Amino acid sequence: MTQKATFYHAGCSVCADAETNLANSLDPKAFDVEIVHLGKDKARINEAEAAGVKSVPALVIGGKTYHINYGADLSALK
């Protein structure tokens, strides 16, 4: 069974790079990765915030949040 992983980004270059090299590098046998563009899908900002996302890009796996480098504060996307 695959585990859900959610990659939150905002279309920035740091985000795109992390998406290509990290989010897309997770084991496809173990993870079902959803890519969420918070700049376009603002309705999900609250969900990201509730998961502990402070900045993008960030990857949420098993309820834990991993901030990867730094693109933009979540507050800047509201």
Next chain:
Amino acid sequence: MTQKATFYHAGCSVCADAETNLANSLDPKAFDVEIVHLGKDKARINEAEAAGVKSVPALVIGGKTYHINYGADLSALK
């Protein structure tokens, strides 16, 4: 063929968590992940620094460095 990925850490709890959930989650068909404990293997701090690592935990993939959350500054390990 697998690509080399290097996960640098210093045994901190943030590091251990990132190792379990991220470094060990990379696609084993695509990546050969090496785990380096810079607290124990200080000879490799220079190598990490040259790769752009500023803090641990960090993952270096294809010459790019991804700082994952924040455990400790590299300078604190010297």
